[in-house]
Amino acid sequence: MTGRIWPLAGGSAVALILLILSFGSLGAVAWRAEGWGGLGPADWAAVRFTLTQAMVSAVLSVALAVPVARALARRCFPGRGLLITLLGAPFILPTLVAVMGLLAVFGRNGVISAILGWFGLPPLQIYGFVGVVLAHVFFNLPLATRLLLQGWLAIPSEHFRLAAALGFSRRDVFRHLEAPMLREMMPGALLVIFLLCLTSFAVALTLGGGPRATTVELAIYQAFRFDFDLSKAALLALVQFGLCALAAALALGVALPPGFGAGLDRPVIRHDMGRAPGLALWDGVMIGLAAAFLLLPLGMIVLRGLPLVAGLPAPVWMAAGRSVAVALASVLLCIGFALALGLAIERAGGVVSRGLEVVGMVSLAASPLVIGTGLFILTFPLVDPARLALPVTALVNAAMALPFALRAILPALRQAEASQGRLADHLGLTGWTRLRLVILPRLRRPLGFAAGLAGALSMGDLGVIVLFAEREGATLPLQLYRLMGAYRSDDAAGAAVLLLGLSLLIFWAFDRGGRAHAAT
Amino acid sequence: MRYPVLISAALLAPAMATADTPTLTVYTYDSFVSDWGPGPAVREAFEAICDCRLEMVGTGDGAALLARLQLEGARSPADVVLGLDTNLTARAAESGLFAPHGIAAEFDLPVAWEDDLFLPFDWGYFAFVHDRERLPEPPGSFAELIDSDLSIAIQDPRSSTPGLGLLMWIKAAHGDDAPAIWEGLAPRVLTVTRGWSESYGLFTSGEVDMVLSYTTSPAYHLIAEGDASKAAAEFSEGHYMQVEVAGILESSDQQDLAREFLEFMLSDAFQEIIPTTNWMYPAVLPEDGLPDGFDTLMVPERALLFSADEAAAQRDAALAEWLAALSR
Numbered sequence: 017m018t019g020r021i022w023p024l025a026g027g028s029a030v031a032l033i034l035l036i037l038s039f040g041s042l043g044a045v046a047w048r049a050e051g052w053g054g055l056g057p058a059d060w061a062a063v064r065f066t067l068t069q070a071m072v073s074a075v076l077s078v079a080l081a082v083p084v085a086r087a088l089a090r091r092c093f094p095g096r097g098l099l100i101t102l103l104g105a106p107f108i109l110p111t112l113v114a115v116m117g118l119l120a121v122f123g124r125n126g127v128i129s130a131i132l133g134w135f136g137l138p139p140l141q142i143y144g145f146v147g148v149v150l151a152h153v154f155f156n157l158p159l160a161t162r163l164l165l166q167g168w169l170a171i172p173s174e175h176f177r178l179a180a181a182l183g184f185s186r187r188d189v190f191r192h193l194e195a196p197m198l199r200e201m202m203p204g205a206l207l208v209i210f211l212l213c214l215t216s217f218a219v220a221l222t223l224g225g226g227p228r229a230t231t232v233e234l235a236i237y238q239a240f241r242f243d244f245d246l247s248k249a250a251l252l253a254l255v256q257f258g259l260c261a262l263a264a265a266l267a268l269g270v271a272l273p274p275g276f277g278a279g280l281d282r283p284v285i286r287h288d289m290g291r292a293p294g295l296a297l298w299d300g301v302m303i304g305l306a307a308a309f310l311l312l313p314l315g316m317i318v319l320r321g322l323p324l325v326a327g328l329p330a331p332v333w334m335a336a337g338r339s340v341a342v343a344l345a346s347v348l349l350c351i352g353f354a355l356a357l358g359l360a361i362e363r364a365g366g367v368v369s370r371g372l373e374v375v376g377m378v379s380l381a382a383s384p385l386v387i388g389t390g391l392f393i394l395t396f397p398l399v400d401p402a403r404l405a406l407p408v409t410a411l412v413n414a415a416m417a418l419p420f421a422l423r424a425i426l427p428a429l430r431q432a433e434a435s436q437g438r439l440a441d442h443l444g445l446t447g448w449t450r451l452r453l454v455i456l457p458r459l460r461r462p463l464g465f466a467a468g469l470a471g472a473l474s475m476g477d478l479g480v481i482v483l484f485a486e487r488e489g490a491t492l493p494l495q496l497y498r499l500m501g502a503y504r505s506d507d508a509a510g511a512a513v514l515l516l517g518l519s520l521l522i523f524w525a526f527d528r529g530g531r532a533h534a535a536t
Numbered sequence: 537m538r539y540p541v542l543i544s545a546a547l548l549a550p551a552m553a554t555a556d557t558p559t560l561t562v563y564t565y566d567s568f569v570s571d572w573g574p575g576p577a578v579r580e581a582f583e584a585i586c587d588c589r590l591e592m593v594g595t596g597d598g599a600a601l602l603a604r605l606q607l608e609g610a611r612s613p614a615d616v617v618l619g620l621d622t623n624l625t626a627r628a629a630e631s632g633l634f635a636p637h638g639i640a641a642e643f644d645l646p647v648a649w650e651d652d653l654f655l656p657f658d659w660g661y662f663a664f665v666h667d668r669e670r671l672p673e674p675p676g677s678f679a680e681l682i683d684s685d686l687s688i689a690i691q692d693p694r695s696s697t698p699g700l701g702l703l704m705w706i707k708a709a710h711g712d713d714a715p716a717i718w719e720g721l722a723p724r725v726l727t728v729t730r731g732w733s734e735s736y737g738l739f740t741s742g743e744v745d746m747v748l749s750y751t752t753s754p755a756y757h758l759i760a761e762g763d764a765s766k767a768a769a770e771f772s773e774g775h776y777m778q779v780e781v782a783g784i785l786e787s788s789d790q791q792d793l794a795r796e797f798l799e800f801m802l803s804d805a806f807q808e809i810i811p812t813t814n815w816m817y818p819a820v821l822p823e824d825g826l827p828d829g830f831d832t833l834m835v836p837e838r839a840l841l842f843s844a845d846e847a848a849a850q851r852d853a854a855l856a857e858w859l860a861a862l863s864r
Binding site: 048058061112115116119120123124125143217218221222223224225226227228234237238240241242244329331389392393396397400402490494495497498499500501502503504505508 | 566567570571572573593596599600602603604606607608611613627687692693694695722725726727728729730731732733734736737738740741742743744753756757760815855858859862863
């Protein structure tokens with residue numbers, strides 16, 4: 017069947033690129049290593065800490081996201097769209113900036129400690145395990161909320177209408193409509209966030225209060241630059257892959273396929289929400305709390321930096337232009353990858369499908385440092401690495417954003433095929449026509465979200481570029497880091513606001529584009 | 537598409553310049569080449585006298601720089617490496633990648649300098665920096681810091697050169713008592729960051745009372761911001777030094793030009809740039825001396841520095857002690 021071959025070929029090509037990025041780079045590092053040793057007790061301590069904090073962070077983020085996403089899904093109020101965009105901001109912030117914002121609120125010298133001080137109470141003490149989890153929830157609650165919100169909005173509005181007509185109670189609605197959706201969405205969201213927290217390192221170190229908070233990624237860093245022990249770096253990266261593979265197997269094993277059947281793509285109007293003022297209050301409180309938790313630190317960053325944006329030196333503005341170009345390239349790549357892989361997963365079925373889905377997540381498990389080093393080893397004999405700095409940044413960020421893009425579009429893709437596929441088959445729609453008429457219109461919203469995410473993530477990325485030492489010019493996050501390194505904390509604060517603003521703008525533009533015809 | 541344009545521009549630029557002028561490639565750490573570091577002025581000054589192109593490539597910090605060189609090995613396009621410190625030079629020498637510089641020079645360093653492979657270009661003392669208004673009477677030793685109720689931010693020695701410097705400082709000052717010092721310090725350490733920038737950010741935002749930095753840090757605030765409130769606390773056991781060095785790669789096909797660059801590096805034209813861009817002391821004092829404001833800085837009575845071999849020998853044990861004390 018030709019209808020199956022093209023999606024599979026495209027998906028396999030993308031899968032190959034992803035495998036080269038993660039395992040190829042790891043292999044290159046291992047190949048350059050001399051002699052092999054084992055892991056010491058300190059490395060295993062790092063593994064234990066990494067697992068624990070990632071698990072707690074993921075569970076908390078997703079658990080807290082459920083009431084917030086539900087509240088956002090069933091409430092309509094002015095500024096809701098803007099709020100949803102803003103709530104996404106922490107996820108796309110560079111860690112360096114986000115940590116400063118968090119500390120401005122929760123730190124010893126932060127807002128909350130100041131308020132406690134008025135009542136003669138000691139300042140807040142967040143450094144340690146609590147701090148790490150707090151920061152990870154701050155970063156990932158927005159992502160979890162968005163992923164679950166996609167799930168809620170993907171329940172056809174006819175179902176809610178039918179539920180209302182049948183006089184379903186809230187518990188019935190939950191049991192028949194919401195619980196199956198959560199069962200489908202939550203494992204994926206948990207997995208994505210678990211993996212994100214697994215490879216985190218600067219956040220864990222700064223807020224973890226010291227070497228107790230050593231993650232596997234930091235151990236890799238140590239092996240690479242402190243000991244120049246490439247074999248150990250590769251071994252640790254392999255351990256990281258192992259943990260991720262295990263988590264992926266668990267999460268995908270419990271996820272349910274979607275079963276909502278057909279709808280007419282009407283915007284969701286909730287007929288079951290009219291007569292419950294207590295519920296409205298509860299939803300309001302949930303939204304308010306989430307907004308305060310996520311927006312206060314951002315507000316502190318903006319408050320400090322906004323007046324300084326206008327005075328930023330020219331190199332910062334040039335870097336901003338460069339970063340936008342990288343982000344746009346990254347968006348194109350990421351959307352292409354996600355569509356190719358998504359169609360292949362949807363078409364292949366069975367083991368191949370599961371396999372491709374895991375490959376789509378694999379870049380999350382990769383250590384940015386190992387990817388960077390491996391690509392460096394692979395490309396150095398062929399071409400001056402400095403010339404590759406910006407293209408590599410775009411490619412790696414597209415791969416890093418792909419798991420989110422995939423998570424966002426897969427449910428919608430499956431549902432489009434499940435609900436409209438049979439009709440399309442009858443009409444003999446295949447290939448591009450089928451994609452254009454049947455699939456893409458139903459993917460607008462998740463595609464827009466994915467594009468926004470890819471763009472914003474690559475705006476803020478600093479990870480891979482460092483080894484490649486680009487010569488032609490720095491990106492905005494690198495300039496921000498350089499400003500801080502040159503004592504210029506005022507300019508750095510201004511650059512942080514510029515970065516935040518541009519990331520949000522890119523995210524908003526794509527996300528908005530994807531929602532243009534929806535009533536939400 | 538912007539990429540093809542960017543890439544072809546990058547490919548063309550060197551081709552035009554290398555028509556007849558040679559290019560000297562210098563690897564250094566990232567903050568050296570930044571728009572706010574010494575890089576731009578150094579390039580201009582050297583290109584004015586060398587009849588060549590100076591290309592500076594910045595990579596992470598000193599340790600990342602050495603790791604990159606080790607990855608590239610003898611095929612490295614670099615002619616000169618600038619920005620290693622004495623904690624890295626033993627490993628760098630062992631790599632066999634460096635050639636003797638053959639330059640005799642007098643240095644203005646608190647310690648004698650003798651090294652066939654590496655020449656210093658600047659130096660500084662590690663110190664804990666504080667705000668005079670918030671902390672009028674800083675501790676005068678590690679013991680006093682331990683007995684205080686102050687909070688400090690330090691850097692992780694596994695990911696930061698100043699972080700490793702503190703390890704060496706305590707080892708050099710307290711020898712076998714270093715583990716006890718670290719155990720005492722542990723409650724004072726509010727947090728450990730990946731790099732210097734994060735720690736210093738915590739300090740300027742008032743999150744910690746003191747931060748591990750350099751005695752020259754207050755000069756930035758005084759000279760660039762007109763803010764005299766920052767100061768470095770003098771510790772009675774002495775202060776460990778960071779000496780930053782440069783060397784010529786054996787694989788370079790520009791040995792003469794590389795040597796010319798190192799000689800330029802020790803001349804006034806280069807050394808004058810250092811104090812107010814890298815915020816360190818110049819290795820050879822320029823004729824006009826130090827810029828105004830540097831005279832206000834605290835100068836330690838005792839300078840501490842391990843030789844490159846001692847530092848390499850102490851490193852692993854010192855890290856283990858640090859991990860043991862702070863992991864509790």
